[in-house]
Amino acid sequence: MIDAIFAHLPILLIVMPLVAAPCCVLTGNGRAAYALALVVSLLTFACSITLLEETLVHGVVRYELGDWSPPYGIEYRVDIFSGFVMSFVSGIGAIVLVYAPLSVRDEISESKHYLFYATYLLCMTGLLGMCVTGDLFNVFVFLEISSLSSYALISLGRTRRAPLAAFQYLILGSIGATFILIGIGLLYQMTGTLNMGDIAARVPHEHGPRTVLVAFAFLTVGLCVKMAVFPLHTWLPNAYTYAPSVVTCFIAATATKVSVYAFVRIIFEIITPGFAFDVLPLDTELMLFSLVGIFIASIAAIYQDNVKRLLAYSSVAQIGYMLLGISMATPTGLSAGIVHMFNHALIKGGLFMVAGCFALRLGSVQLSDWKGAGRTMPLTSLAWAIGGLGLIGVPLTAGFISKWLLLTSAFEAGRWPVAALMLLSSLLAVVYIWRVVETLFFAEPSEAAANATEAPLRMLIPTYVLIGATLVFGVWTSYSAGIARQAAIALLGGTP
Amino acid sequence: MxxxxxxxxxxxxxxxxxxxxxxxxxxxxxxxxxxxxxxxxxxxxxxxxxxxxxxxxxxxxxxxxxxxxxxxxxxxxxDIPRKSSVVPLFVVIVTGATLVYGTLDMPHFGSPDAPVQVYPDPSFVERSEADMHGLPNVVTALLASYRGYDTLGETTVVLTAGIAVLLILRKNEDEQDDTAPLARNKSS
Amino acid sequence: MTLESVAGLYNYWVVIFLMMTGFYIVLARKNLIKSVIGLNIFQTSVFLLYITMGKVEGGTAPIVPPAIAAAQAHAAHGSDAGHAATPHVEGAHEVAHAALQHGGELASTTTEIIYSNPLPSVLMLTAIVVGIATTALALALVVRIREDYGTVDEERILELDRGE
CATH class of the missing domain: 1.20.58 (Methane Monooxygenase Hydroxylase; Chain G, domain 1)
Structure with a gap:
């Protein structure tokens, strides 16, 4: 019995939230839907952890859907990298759900709760599906599931700007998805198959490189929209700012990371680093765009008065660090990029949770309304400070691990200017984090802040789980950087 | 023709x-x-x-x-206002030119030895004859069986859209004055 | 650039022109509904791109004539079970016999008819549904935005947002 379930883990992971979503709708009741969503997300997390264990011990897990072997059928394929991404996506999905109910009650009207949780589960299904599948077209289908549900979630914000932000994201996101569809089509045309491993084996690098090149360009541009890489990030600040707090926590922590995951898969497994970095100058281009993005977005973050918008710009900058690591294409660089996906998910998830706590108690995420809140809400404010240290990359926090690996790989490759620019950019993070810390602890309390009470434990505990995790993974790295390194080596074609 | x-x-x-x-x-x-x-x-x-x-x-x-x-x-x-749109035109021309460049190495239209036609071998048509017990329409076979999970995904997309439309269009019953949160969340 | 390659590729170029027209409509958006329409045109044209890939010269739709299909199913069964099956379909007698004689080599009977590739069709069936789902969601958002702002003109909406 246990064995039978074990054999079907890759599909259970997708089917559980997928089936639970319509069940949530059928309950028609916010509380029941919440309970179901919570249980399912915890189960999904357990499944992903088990799968990750499995891949660490036994290597790649393959699952042929309907028993049709590829290239005829769709294959699910879980390796260390996808297991790692899946684990933190489902883990953060579960923690955000634990955190959610009070904030959701405050920001979304009662009659919509059950639909909200159903959509949340669908979004999770889409994101996990993108990680688990080994079929390129299936990636597109799951991408659309996650995108459509996130447009709906974002539109739920209280202000009238929320639907507008969702619409702008929808237009840009659909353009991105259509570009991805064109890219998939061109690759299919040159290889006759949709299975990623199969495409990699059959993609003609000598004959017909022009079509492959264009296919790759379209996939890259499409995914860059989804990853919010500068200058295609324009949808992100509005979407993150006007979405309900819970939605921002979840989407900021997971959605862009999964797109980065898909991008890494495509570069390293289908296009192969040899073609992408030696034939095409992709590494220099990526590095250029990520560095420019890091600086412009960090500087933009400094000038924001809305804390959620500040964090959103910081997310654009952080994506730059991930791509910077990936563009190095060395084991250290790539593992830095991968581990930063994880670390940044923890840090940003935690910080947006803090913003959600303040939004609940102060009714605002404007910096001016947070003045002096450090006195009445010390624990929440402390969480911001710790998370902020992680974002800057201070030693003993998770952020330090990824920055350290990035620096090491820059030195290894002899790219001193890149290392120097990275350190400089961390100073910008110090500025925007410090602005908030200063407002919280050293400003005269605003009226709202003086009357505020500490955030409820129901929200504080999950916040501290994520913020605490950034400290834990800043010291104990075998399950973050260790796994990332194994994944990176496997992606680069070696044996871990 | x-x-x-x-x-x-x-x-x-x-x-x-x-x-x-x-x-x-x-x-x-x-x-x-x-x-x-x-x-x-x-x-x-x-x-x-x-x-x-x-x-x-x-x-x-x-x-x-x-x-x-x-x-x-x-x-x-x-009526939709008319405005000059040089930037979109430029983007579109660049994208289109890239795509045309990409077609240059494509197998010609209808070519029987294009990768799409020769791989996988045996083709889906041949496979489905043996697998599907005489189902005439191969598209159906592919849709419902070989790539059935794409179809499940497609159904999920429709479900998502349905729930999403409900979420977006349903009136908030506690629709309070929208201006209050607006004023508070106003960005710079 | 030979005349031959022009003849072989012009279909794709027309499709690219169509895709780019759709893309242009989205980018040059002045009206929210019109940008949704642009997205629609863009996606429909991508469907055409896929379908063009699947077409093969002198081919036909990937639907096996029912008579042949039934006969072949029988033949497959027959050779599996080790006895000759009697085809039920009257018109298929001839073909069925041929199939039986070839035993397991079913491929030889199908080479007479060339079928276009069914896979792009399947992918596009999925993509069409995804497209309509996106359209529905986008239009719902448009309705909502119009309720809140009183207009579907992008410029005026942005002015309203700046003005407050």
Missing amino acids: NLIVFALLALLAITAVAIAQLRELWAVIMFTGIYSFLSASWMIILDAPDVAFTEAAVGAGISTVLMLSTMALTGKAE
Whole structure:
């Protein structure tokens, strides 16, 4: 019995939230839907952890859907990298759900709760599906599931700007998805198959490189929209700012990371680093765009008065660090990029949770309304400070691990200017984090802040789980950087 | 046959340009329906009757209805203002040029030794004859069995859209004055 | 650039022109509904791109004539079970016999008819549904935006947002 379930883990992971979503709708009741969503997300997390264990011990897990072997059928394929991404996506999905109910009650009207949780589960299904599948077209289908549900979630914000932000994201996101569809089509045309491993084996690098090149360009541009890489990030600040707090926590922590995951898969497994970095100058281009993005977005973050918008710009900058690591294409660089996906998910998830706590108690995420809140809400404010240290990359926090690996790989490759620019950019993070810390602890309390009470434990505990995790993974790295390194080596074609 | 194809392609191009140029929303929606219908016709010639059928039903049918009802809900259609658009034109030309560049190494249209036609071997048509116990329509076999999970995904997309539309259009029962949170969340 | 390659590729170029027209409509958006329409045109044209890929010269739709299909199913069964099956379909007698004689080599009977590739059709059936789902969601958002702002003109909405 246990064995039978074990054999079907890759599909259970997708089917559980997928089936639970319509069940949530059928309950028609916010509380029941919440309970179901919570249980399912915890189960999904357990499944992903088990799968990750499995891949660490036994290597790649393959699952042929309907028993049709590829290239005829769709294959699910879980390796260390996808297991790692899946684990933190489902883990953060579960923690955000634990955190959610009070904030959701405050920001979304009662009659919509059950639909909200159903959509949340669908979004999770889409994101996990993108990680688990080994079929390129299936990636597109799951991408659309996650995108459509996130447009709906974002539109739920209280202000009238929320639907507008969702619409702008929808237009840009659909353009991105259509570009991805064109890219998939061109690759299919040159290889006759949709299975990623199969495409990699059959993609003609000598004959017909022009079509492959264009296919790759379209996939890259499409995914860059989804990853919010500068200058295609324009949808992100509005979407993150006007979405309900819970939605921002979840989407900021997971959605862009999964797109980065898909991008890494495509570069390293289908296009192969040899073609992408030696034939095409992709590494220099990526590095250029990520560095420019890091600086412009960090500087933009400094000038924001809305804390959620500040964090959103910081997310654009952080994506730059991930791509910077990936563009190095060395084991250290790539593992830095991968581990930063994880670390940044923890840090940003935690910080947006803090913003959600303040939004609940102060009714605002404007910096001016947070003045002096450090006195009445010390624990929440402390969480911001710790998370902020992680974002800057201070030693003993998770952020330090990824920055350290990035620096090491820059030195290894002899790219001193890149290392120097990275350190400089961390100073910008110090500025925007410090602005908030200063407002919280050293400003005269605003009226709202003086009357505020500490955030409820129901929200504080999950916040501290994520913020605490950034400290834990800043010291104990075998399950973050260790796994990332194994994944990176496997992606680069070696044996871990 | 060739004449029909040329005529269809020309009509498609004309319709698309007309949609881009027209300023009256009602006409634009009608032309969109026509565009879908013309695409469906070409799909028939390209040996894809299933897709043609779906495109005619969904593209020319449902989406036209959806757009018309949206137009009805959003009230009297204002004429779309004309403005110069150099940047979009530039982006589009660059993208299009990239795509044309990409076609240069493509297998020619209808070529029997294109990778798509020779791989996998045996082809889906041959496989399905043995696997599907005499099911005539191979597209059905693929849709429901070989790639059944894509179809499940597609159904999920429809479910997502359904729930999403409910979420978006349902009135907040505690609809309070929208200005209060607006004033608070106003960005710089 | 030979005449031959022009003849072989012009279909794709027309499709690219169509895609780019759709893309242009989205980018040059002045009206929210019109940008949704642009997205629609863009996606429909991508469907055409896929379908063009699947077409093969002299091919036909990937639907096996029912008579042949039934006969072949029988033949497959027959050779599996080790006894000759009697085809039920009258018109298929000839073909069925041929199939039986070839035993397991079913491929040889199908080479007479060339079928276009069914896979692009299947992918596009999925993509059409995804497209309509996106359209529906986008239009719902448009309705909502119109309720809140009183217009579907992008410029005016942005002005309203700046003005407050």
